[in-house]
Amino acid sequence: MTEAAPVIDGWFTTDSQPALIGRRCPECGTYQFPPTGEWCPNPACLSAVMVDTPLSRRGRVWSYTDAQYKPPPPFVAATEPFEPFAIAAVELRPENIVILGQVASGYGVADLHVGAEVELVIEPIDGSRALVWKWRPCGD
Amino acid sequence: MTEAAPVIDGWFTTDSQPALIGRRCPECGTYQFPPTGEWCPNPACLSAVMVDTPLSRRGRVWSYTDAQYKPPPPFVAATEPFEPFAIAAVELRPENIVILGQVASGYGVADLHVGAEVELVIEPIDGSRALVWKWRPCGD
Amino acid sequence: MTEPVAVIGVGMHPWGKWGRNFVGYGLTAARAALDDAGVAWSDIDFVVGGETVRNGYGGYVAGSTMARALGWNGARVATCYAACASGSAAIEAARTRILAGLCDLALVVGADTTPKGFLAPNAGERWDDPDWLRFRLIGATNPAFFGMYARRRMDLYGADPADFAMVKVKNARHGLHNPNARYRGEVTAEEVAASPVVCDPLRLLDICATSDGAAAVVLSSIDTARRLGRGDVRIRAVSTVTPRFPNTALDLPDIATDSAASVAAPDQGFRPSIASAAYEEAGVGPDDLSLAEVYDLSTALELDWYEDIGLCAPGEAEKLLHAGDTTLGGRIPVNPSGGLACFGEAVPAQAIAQVCEVTWQLRGQAGARQVEGAQVGLTINQGLFGHGSCVILSR
Amino acid sequence: MTEPVAVIGVGMHPWGKWGRNFVGYGLTAARAALDDAGVAWSDIDFVVGGETVRNGYGGYVAGSTMARALGWNGARVATCYAACASGSAAIEAARTRILAGLCDLALVVGADTTPKGFLAPNAGERWDDPDWLRFRLIGATNPAFFGMYARRRMDLYGADPADFAMVKVKNARHGLHNPNARYRGEVTAEEVAASPVVCDPLRLLDICATSDGAAAVVLSSIDTARRLGRGDVRIRAVSTVTPRFPNTALDLPDIATDSAASVAAPDQGFRPSIASAAYEEAGVGPDDLSLAEVYDLSTALELDWYEDIGLCAPGEAEKLLHAGDTTLGGRIPVNPSGGLACFGEAVPAQAIAQVCEVTWQLRGQAGARQVEGAQVGLTINQGLFGHGSCVILSR
């Protein structure tokens, strides 16, 4: 059995204090996620360099919903039959960026509201050993 | 084992005098192949009806070539390792239409020249039981 | 203000699931539009297709596919893709060519077939494709985004699912007499509430289906339209703007927004900016509108549009709805066609269909769904990846 | 004659296989073109992308993908697809918008990554997709069509494979000093003749490779260009014509031609009609050309283009080649850039790259491959499914 590993390389860490890996422009301070662009996304900035940086591990819910029906491929369901899961878009400070993710297993829309605090956790993405980031309500 | 059948429905007959099935406009007499359009392709004609009609079984080579390397999928090779095959574009009269097809097995570019007469035959398309039209040199 | 061009012909293939190829749908719509305009296909000197990415190579080159199916006539050709904004991008290509003096008569066609269920990425593995990744990493379907937008209305403005259902009831009633609509039947608030939740808080009847369908328009200069006796309906503006950095609203299909850490978000968000650009180009404002066709991908999203096109202040859309202002007979009917609620979405056709509806309304040909004395109409929507889509038409 | 627009900036990412994403290539080209024009990205008010259908959703919306990667600036956006003609379709969208008075500064970008080997259809089964069917039913790759065109030159005009090889030798020599070319090395006729046959009569070195690459141009009105001190190079014509029925030459990727049973074939075939429309728009003819960049997907195809753009009568191309007329230093150099022989094809970028080369030539900035005193240049190619692509530029 292979070791659990991120489903995608370079988007997040999996240590005890896991974090999304964003990029930051050394010239204007703009953040970026996912860390895939080659240049600063600020149209007034010509920086061709973006530096990897861990993003805030906590944020506040911008909005949320759930998936009561199984999404189509390339989505891979964690269980068969399909079990609904929740999704949250979370605003991080000081990055001032909103990032989408599934909500941690065991939590649903009833545990959320716009403005609620959540924390980043790493969980298996599906039945495989692949890992992904999720948002866990802090229960404020 | 299932009976040999055309790889695609409605494009050709497989009887002893096989022919491509085209369409003909009852209003202006324009032919069409493949028989998939819904309307007459003559821009000056408003006919919304095209009638299936067998096309001439013989024609003259407009041009030809061969495939010395295996084409990529969805092409399925008839043999493994791949054996080169020839391709001919053939002009039919009185339809005044040029139609592409593989050249019958056993024949190659050395058997062809622009203007050479060829005849339609039905052969297996690949290792399967599926059939397709091919052009066989008449040896004029 | 920009010089207007004329809409001299409009046509559709009814929306639904008819089992035909997208080319067949497009041809029906194109021929209907040509008939309506009273011009021959051979006189068209520019043909533009709204691209469909779900119908093989013929869909990628929709403009030339339509030109060929109608019979090659030597016209100039273009194919535009802008996701749900593809139709207005195609209209803009035609309008621009006319305004440049390079085209006399243009035909714009959008046609699509769509599979049942969620819209999904094309086959294959693409770890650098944002649209593929949102399904693979998160399972975030289109309705999931609609659900998040709807939830914000609830948590920020106190909206209730019953408000959303009321949009469906209204649009279903509007579409009752639309011969091109796929769904023609009353829907009650109870039926919406009894339908299963798809993406909380939205239920099945809150979310538009996907459909097969096609729409086409024939455009010309005002001079040509006058010569043909068809100068009644004019396109006054087309807005195909992109966002301004930083775009801080999470837009379908993105996994993240821009960061506003270094540059403050613009005063106006992306959706309102789409309409603003069109109003500016047309020299009119929200108060001048007689009707609007907005993209009700979900019932709640229709309410967002009320605010984004300036019919009311943010948070006031439910009030407008309850007052009956946006119902046929009200102050500013929204989606008199029945909207996507009654059509289901056919991506490259829908924005063109919106323009067809406004044209019929401005001509007074909308039958039982006619907005009395319609003078100015607006169509709006937004395509994936920052595509604004807004057309303003007037008599 | 149509009013000209100005090419005020050009830029490329070198062609090759660099392992980057198409967005990265496009950004490099776009920033180079902006630098060359001396304008800031934030001043661009229209951005057009040549679409790539092989790079996921981001490729379908190439215009907005580039706009976002450069940083959302609120510009209007469009994405054009026309197969190998996508680049000129994108240039035409920008030119048209400028001529319509709706745009001051436009950025046009085309970028692609392409897999090694034959271009093949995207994944999936599509029994109604002509491009898929030609592979499935016949195994007719792109080079198979090039082979058929080459064979016609041999059987009808007495051309010899050695003539085709001579085109490769010429273009390889032209490209020696082009820093954006992928292949920079002399090729001998013996090397061509010793390379394996791919599709008879064409050998590996007769056929262009597929490449990664990107090109971009910045366009403006003549007035704006003058104000910026960059009014030297003008686009005089863009031809995006379709065929006229019946199109009796078998065009890639079709399985059959139109039938000429009821209507006689037009006097002029599709390929010559592409150039004719451009000459008419520009008010110039073949004798006015200083150079031409033509799509040498195969060596033999370059010879077809000599005739199709009117450099000589049908069947006379080999004579022109042997006389050295189309070699640098000759009467009308063709593909001074080195052509696709030295670049390999990057679909939505190539037609834009052709315009970059002509711009450098007209400015006198082409270095060791400079055509002395270049005054007028033409670019031409043809996209799958009836897409003409021809641009005429002049000083």
Ligand SMILES: [Zn+2]
């Ligand atoms: Zn920066």
Ligand SMILES: [Zn+2]
């Ligand atoms: Zn007919």
